[in-house]
Amino acid sequence: MPSVMIRKNENGELLFYVAKKDLEDVVVSVETDTPDAWGGTVEIGDGSTWYIDPISPPPTFPTTLRFKRA
Amino acid sequence: MPDLTREETQGLIEEVLEVYPEKAKKIREKHLTVNDHAIDQSKSCIKSNRKSVPGAMTIRGCAYAGSKGVVWGPIKDMIHISHGPVGCGQYSRAGRRNYYVGTTGVNTFGTMNFTSDFQEKDIVFGGDKKLAKLIDEIETLFPLNKGITVQSECPIGLIGDDIEAVSKAKGKEYEKTIVPVRCEGFRGVSQSLGHHIANDAVRDWALDKRDGDNSFETTPYDVAILGDYNIGGDAWASRILLEEMGLRVVAQWSGDGSISEMELTPKVKLNLLHCYRSMNYISRHMEEKYGIPWMEYNFFGPTKIEESLRKIAEFFDDTIKEGAERVIAKYKAEYQAVIDKYRPRLEGKKVMLYVGGLRPRHVIGAYEDLGMEVVGTGYEFAHNDDYDRTIKEMGDATLIYDDVTGYEFEEFVKKVKPDLIGSGIKEKYIFQKMGIPFRQMHSWDYSGPYHGYDGFAIFARDMDMTLNNPCWDKLTPPWKQAAGSEALAAE
Ligand code: SF4
Numbered sequence: 001m002p003s004v005m006i007r008k009n010e011n012g013e014l015l016f017y018v019a020k021k022d023l024e025d026v027v028v029s030v031e032t033d034t035p036d037a038w039g040g041t042v043e044i045g046d047g048s049t050w051y052i053d054p055i056s057p058p059p060t061f062p063t064t065l066r067f068k069r070a
Numbered sequence: 071m072p073d074l075t076r077e078e079t080q081g082l083i084e085e086v087l088e089v090y091p092e093k094a095k096k097i098r099e100k101h102l103t104v105n106d107h108a109i110d111q112s113k114s115c116i117k118s119n120r121k122s123v124p125g126a127m128t129i130r131g132c133a134y135a136g137s138k139g140v141v142w143g144p145i146k147d148m149i150h151i152s153h154g155p156v157g158c159g160q161y162s163r164a165g166r167r168n169y170y171v172g173t174t175g176v177n178t179f180g181t182m183n184f185t186s187d188f189q190e191k192d193i194v195f196g197g198d199k200k201l202a203k204l205i206d207e208i209e210t211l212f213p214l215n216k217g218i219t220v221q222s223e224c225p226i227g228l229i230g231d232d233i234e235a236v237s238k239a240k241g242k243e244y245e246k247t248i249v250p251v252r253c254e255g256f257r258g259v260s261q262s263l264g265h266h267i268a269n270d271a272v273r274d275w276a277l278d279k280r281d282g283d284n285s286f287e288t289t290p291y292d293v294a295i296l297g298d299y300n301i302g303g304d305a306w307a308s309r310i311l312l313e314e315m316g317l318r319v320v321a322q323w324s325g326d327g328s329i330s331e332m333e334l335t336p337k338v339k340l341n342l343l344h345c346y347r348s349m350n351y352i353s354r355h356m357e358e359k360y361g362i363p364w365m366e367y368n369f370f371g372p373t374k375i376e377e378s379l380r381k382i383a384e385f386f387d388d389t390i391k392e393g394a395e396r397v398i399a400k401y402k403a404e405y406q407a408v409i410d411k412y413r414p415r416l417e418g419k420k421v422m423l424y425v426g427g428l429r430p431r432h433v434i435g436a437y438e439d440l441g442m443e444v445v446g447t448g449y450e451f452a453h454n455d456d457y458d459r460t461i462k463e464m465g466d467a468t469l470i471y472d473d474v475t476g477y478e479f480e481e482f483v484k485k486v487k488p489d490l491i492g493s494g495i496k497e498k499y500i501f502q503k504m505g506i507p508f509r510q511m512h513s514w515d516y517s518g519p520y521h522g523y524d525g526f527a528i529f530a531r532d533m534d535m536t537l538n539n540p541c542w543d544k545l546t547p548p549w550k551q552a553a554g555s556e557a558l559a560a561e
Contacts, residue, residue, distance in 0.1 A: 005354055005358060022455065045111075064358060
């Protein structure tokens, strides 16, 4: 369950950053991304997928969340 | 020497790896690569931030060096105790040339060495009492210090001293910021982890001290310079450009910085990050906690400065945007004269670099402004994200080496035959004796600043002075010179 910092990059895309693993990549898809919830399975640029129980209301970025490997 | 093709460079890497035993070869080949613009994720071509191969001579430092030497050390009004045996602090004392203003020994302490000087009995019985006594002594002898950090050296972690407890108790007693830093040298693979630990210590012990306090008057143009260590005055040369364009620089981290600047940083509007490697952690933290955006910039060479000034101005209103244009216009004649003077003398020369956290990619632009070409570069302690950024900056089919060993570096140089090498003091004399012009790119070879427009003029002069120095023709003694030149000498 690594803690992941999610922030926006210059182009407004979400960046997924795991300090411990030295991993930083753009988020390509989020399963649930509605005005009242955010989360589920998240896929990032290198092809790996991560899971978090949908959070409602959606968090404001940047923020640190705990993800599971999906 | 003509440019190497992709195949030749790959061949060179293989040739160099030849001498290693099977196992070492397998490890090292992942750290050497030929730059390929087609790749945008460095992970697929180079491995970094791994343990060095035992027996191979690495050029890296330790976590204590990353914390005491790099991040905390330059905070001038705090006293940084090198907690442990005397050597770690003494041999690195004042070597980094981070300039500051102040009276050393009275209100600033940058070039002094404070150590608990561990002896056998401290290892056996623990050093906490000694640390407490040391802090008392500091308070008596240097009452104007604004805080203390305890920088752990290897033995502290090994014997399990509780420096946090001592720091807390003494901090309360003297009502000062006393920061225990767990940066024992054996942690991690290089100084890089020391940066991270130091950033975390800033976050946990210093940054939030003035959170509830709004007495500081802010302006909409407040910025902080992060990751500029004021080597030879670098941060000053950067700061004047920012101020001229209308921004207010509240804090410098950490060259010529102070603890109160650090505490005020959460109140700025934008964090400007020069050395990404050593301070991205705290920038990310401030973005999350205080909503302060951060951006990377590059103040080496006019092309990059111009780009960066415009990018910085983007965060602000029109007055700052105009300010940026004004600054660029103001210095144009000045830097154009520098280029006109030195470019003809340096055009087409090839450079190989091997430095630390940001320079292997940041200075490329400055060399290109002078018509020079960087044909090989590498980092002592970079991570993947640094190489992601490097691939774009470097030419296609150039050499990239991570945590290069002394042997590999020498072999590469023999084959690539650069006109100039930029690296550290440990490499300097080897290459000079090989007859290759060399500049120290950590300490600017006792020169500097190199940042900003003012710095560029000095940078260009230094490169010319080194490269075109007449001494390089004199390295072969007369009796070994070819017959032709001998005849010439006899005339
Ligand atoms: S590795 Fe340990 S003993 Fe060596 S300089 Fe670093 S802290 Fe000191």
